[in-house]
Amino acid sequence: MLQKFQPRRLGVFSALFDLGRFRALLRRGELGLVFAGALVGIVSGCAVTAMSYISRKFHSVIYGITDYERLSSAAMAIQDKSVLFIAPIAGGIILGILLYILSRTRKKPMVDPIEANALHGGRMSLTDSVIVAVQNLISNGFGASVGLEAGYTQLAAGIASKFGYKMQMRRADLRMLVGCGAAGAIAAAFNAPLTGAFYAFELIIGSYSIVTLTPVVVSALISTMIARLLAGDDFAIDIDHFGAIVPADYLPAILLGAFCAGIGILIMQGVAWVEELARKSSIAPPFRPALGGLVVGTLALISPQVLSAGHGALHLNLSTEVTLSALIGVFILKSLASAVSIGSGFRGGLFFASLFMGALLGKIFAYCAPYFDHATLTPAVYAVVGMSSLAVAIIGGPLTMTFLALEITGDFPITALVLAAVITSSLVVRTTFGYSFATWRFHLRGESIRSAHDVGWIRNLTVARMMRPDVHTASIDMSIEEFRKNFPIGSAQRVILIDKNEKYSGMVLVPDVYASPIEKDDEEHGLSDFIRLRNEFLQPQMNAKQAAAMFEQTKSEALVVVNDLIERKVIGLLTESYTLRRYSEELDRRRREVSGEL
Numbered sequence: 189m190l191q192k193f194q195p196r197r198l199g200v201f202s203a204l205f206d207l208g209r210f211r212a213l214l215r216r217g218e219l220g221l222v223f224a225g226a227l228v229g230i231v232s233g234c235a236v237t238a239m240s241y242i243s244r245k246f247h248s249v250i251y252g253i254t255d256y257e258r259l260s261s262a263a264m265a266i267q268d269k270s271v272l273f274i275a276p277i278a279g280g281i282i283l284g285i286l287l288y289i290l291s292r293t294r295k296k297p298m299v300d301p302i303e304a305n306a307l308h309g310g311r312m313s314l315t316d317s318v319i320v321a322v323q324n325l326i327s328n329g330f331g332a333s334v335g336l337e338a339g340y341t342q343l344a345a346g347i348a349s350k351f352g353y354k355m356q357m358r359r360a361d362l363r364m365l366v367g368c369g370a371a372g373a374i375a376a377a378f379n380a381p382l383t384g385a386f387y388a389f390e391l392i393i394g395s396y397s398i399v400t401l402t403p404v405v406v407s408a409l410i411s412t413m414i415a416r417l418l419a420g421d422d423f424a425i426d427i428d429h430f431g432a433i434v435p436a437d438y439l440p441a442i443l444l445g446a447f448c449a450g451i452g453i454l455i456m457q458g459v460a461w462v463e464e465l466a467r468k469s470s471i472a473p474p475f476r477p478a479l480g481g482l483v484v485g486t487l488a489l490i491s492p493q494v495l496s497a498g499h500g501a502l503h504l505n506l507s508t509e510v511t512l513s514a515l516i517g518v519f520i521l522k523s524l525a526s527a528v529s530i531g532s533g534f535r536g537g538l539f540f541a542s543l544f545m546g547a548l549l550g551k552i553f554a555y556c557a558p559y560f561d562h563a564t565l566t567p568a569v570y571a572v573v574g575m576s577s578l579a580v581a582i583i584g585g586p587l588t589m590t591f592l593a594l595e596i597t598g599d600f601p602i603t604a605l606v607l608a609a610v611i612t613s614s615l616v617v618r619t620t621f622g623y624s625f626a627t628w629r630f631h632l633r634g635e636s637i638r639s640a641h642d643v644g645w646i647r648n649l650t651v652a653r654m655m656r657p658d659v660h661t662a663s664i665d666m667s668i669e670e671f672r673k674n675f676p677i678g679s680a681q682r683v684i685l686i687d688k689n690e691k692y693s694g695m696v697l698v699p700d701v702y703a704s705p706i707e708k709d710d711e712e713h714g715l716s717d718f719i720r721l722r723n724e725f726l727q728p729q730m731n732a733k734q735a736a737a738m739f740e741q742t743k744s745e746a747l748v749v750v751n752d753l754i755e756r757k758v759i760g761l762l763t764e765s766y767t768l769r770r771y772s773e774e775l776d777r778r779r780r781e782v783s784g785e786l
Contacts, residue, residue: 211355218399221361225368225403226410228351232344232372233414239325239336239343240377240419246329247496250275258500259331263492272331272492273485279330280481283323283534284474290319291473300338301345301370301392302626310349310362317346323535327477328496333484333525334536335497340377344411345369345392364400367393371404372411379416380595383588384408390585391626433569433601436562438608444553444570445577445609448546449616452581455523455538455545456625462531473533480532487525493518494525497536498544506547506571512555519548538625542582543575550574569605572597576606577613584624586610649774651735652728654767655749655760659684664693666715668701677702684748684758685715692748692756694719725750726762732771739764 214220248255251271253262263272298316299308324339348369352362367388375384385408389396393404466476487494493501505518526541550570557563557570565573576589583589586607593606617624662671664685675683675698685693696718725748726735738747749760 214355214357218402221364221399221403222406224352224355224357224361224365225407228344228348228365228368229372229407229410230414231347231351232340232369232407233376233411233418235321235343235347236340236373236376236411237415237418239321239339242325243329243336243496246325247331250330258503259496260493260498260502261500261504263331263488263495266492269489272488272495276331276481276484276488276495277478278481279326279332280477280479280532280534282330283326283477286323286326287477287533288474294319300626301341301366304345304349305363305366305392305394309359310364310366311353312346312349312366314346314350317342320535327529327534327536330481331484331488331495332477332481332529332534332536333494333496333498333522333541334529334534335538335540336536337374337377337497337539338535338537340373341370341392344373363393364403367400368404368407371408375408376411376415378592378595379412380592381405381408381412382591383595384411386588386591387585390588391583391624432564433605434562434564436560437565437569437605440553440557440560440563440565440570441573441605441609442612444550444573445612446616447553448549448574448577448609449581449613449620451545451549452542452578452613453617453621455527455542456582456621456623458523458527459530459538459625462527466531466533477533480528480534483528483532484525487521487528491518491521494521497540498522499540502540502544502547505544505551506568510551512552515548515552519545519552522548538582539579542579546575546578547571548574549578569602572602573606573609577609580610580613581617582625584614584626586614649732649770650728651726651730651732651749651762652760654732654735654770655726655728655762657760659748659758659761661686661758662696662715663688664715664719668715671696671701671715675701682746682761684761685719686758690757692725692750692758694722695746695748696720720744721747725756727752728759732767732774735762735767736764736771739767 214224244255247253247257247259251259251263251266252268253259253266266272294316298320299312300320301312304310304312321339321343324334324336324342327334328336328339345366346369348365349362352365357365370392371384371388373384374387375381378384385405388404388408389400393400466473471479484494493504501518501522505515510518522541522545526538526545530536530538548571550573551567553574554565554567554570557565557567572593576593579592580586580589589610590603590607594600594603597603660675660680660683662674662683662685664687666674671683677698680698683696683698685696687693696715697720700718701715721742721744724738724742724744726738728749728751730738735747739745744764746761746763748758749762750756751759
């Protein structure tokens with residue numbers, strides 16, 4: 189009897205030590221996905237804690253502050269001000285050396301979680317993710333005005349992607365695991381599991397479904413617990429208590445949201461302008477971070493609050509009374525430092541920097557409070573609203589930032605106020621600019637990604653995969669009599685004409701030739717009278733969506749596929765009906781995968 193029940197009792201335990209059975213366990217159903225999400229959450233919490241610890245050690249060793257102090261607030265007490273100027277330059281030199289080595293050894297661009305889920309079905313390189321994390325640590329550790337959130341999400345998502353790939357998980361499940369990694373990273377970074385979960389849904393996975401809900405939330409919760417266990421409340425943001433919210437408070441909050449949207453657009457364009465200026469200059473990429481460090485170091489001599497992400501400076505400005513001129517000055521300096529840091533090649537993101545600058549904007553806006561009748565908002569409330577609104581404008585994710593406000597304040601009326609502001613900010617950015625910071629950078633690279641929605645399958649559904657290679661061709665110099673002899677009525681619907689160099693010259697419909705009153709021996713007329721689509725054709729690398737747009741533009745039922753624009757050698761034919769059918773089939777299959785029907 190004992191032998192009969194022993195395999196069942198040890199089934200899950202033994203599966204952990206058998207790779208094949210472990211894969212089957214993870215792929216079996218939702219319970220396996222939840223278990224995978226939990227594992228990713230554990231790793232994410234450890235990764236975030238480790239990166240934060242290393243960054244704090246960098247700050248401690250380089251700037252001479254204690255492990256418990258934040259650089260952007262503690263640096264003001266440093267006696268030797270030269271370190272404020274030298275450290276960012278030194279970090280730029282080290283990063284430049286690393287960039288030079290990478291330019292010689294790695295040619296492919298590094299893929300972040302949004303791009304991985306949008307174009308590559310969740311596939312990420314773990315090696316590249318580690319490199320990005322190291323670059324982010326160097327940048328942040330030496331004082332560049334960037335946060336660690338980009339490194340957190342890159343490393344956690346990269347580990348999750350590698351794990352899912354090794355377990356041979358399906359495309360939709362792999363994308364979900366990348367979202368679990370990002371959710372765990374953000375949740376651990378801010379001690380906010382709901383924020384991490386909705387960061388994954390809105391920015392990394394690109395959609396919400398019942399199937400993905402539990403694994404992502406479990407990952408965020410476990411990652412938060414791991415971070416608390418290892419680092420306590422090291423990642424918490426403390427906000428003072430504030431009074432009640434009245435209906436009259438919504439108007440200034442909405443106006444602040446619109447104001448933050450405009451400022452966010454200017455910041456994103458400023459980063460792009462610095463990057464474009466660096467590209468057009470004759471300065472080699474390995475030297476750009478050092479020059480960026482020179483600018484950041486100069487700004488740090490004016491105000492050390494521009495250094496690093498700005499955790500300490502955020503708390504400092506929230507907890508003390510600051511004059512309007514001081515707030516404006518810090519905001520301008522921080523904006524310049526962040527734009528220069530990222531534009532010159534320092535690795536990092538604007539997540540926490542946008543929170544810090546948004547809080548400054550909120551307190552600046554608070555000086556206009558007397559102009560709003562019956563409004564009761566305090567500067568602390570304006571800071572929370574501005575913090576969330578600017579972060580939405582730059583990073584995206586209105587629900588993400590709303591839940592962040594909820595988790596750092598614990599106040600539902602404030603959260604409702606923040607929701608109104610972030611929706612306004614998001615609407616203004618989407619209607620006037622159309623991009624978040626990440627998707628704006630993709631746009632500058634020539635990518636058409638606007639979110640993490642899975643469009644990679646569209647790119648894989650190329651013209652080369654759908655076309656028919658067997659086509660009927662004829663010389664453009666062929667006479668009508670010879671054409672009718674070689675292509676009897678009913679033998680083909682269309683014939684492709686090529687010149688003596690086998691270059692595509694156009695398409696002829698066989699029924700048109702037979703329906704024409706032109707006589708066989710009429711030497712004044714030839715096949716050129718029947719040619720269609722002389723310069724309208726497809727290329728093999730085009731995807732189904734581009735092909736469908738080409739069919740719509742030309743009003744043609746079929747188009748020729750040529751190898752390139754120079755040789756124009758005919759390699760196949762594609763019809764509109766087949767393209768639309770294959771596109772619809774793939775789209776329907778992806779929708780079923782997302783909804784959990786597959």
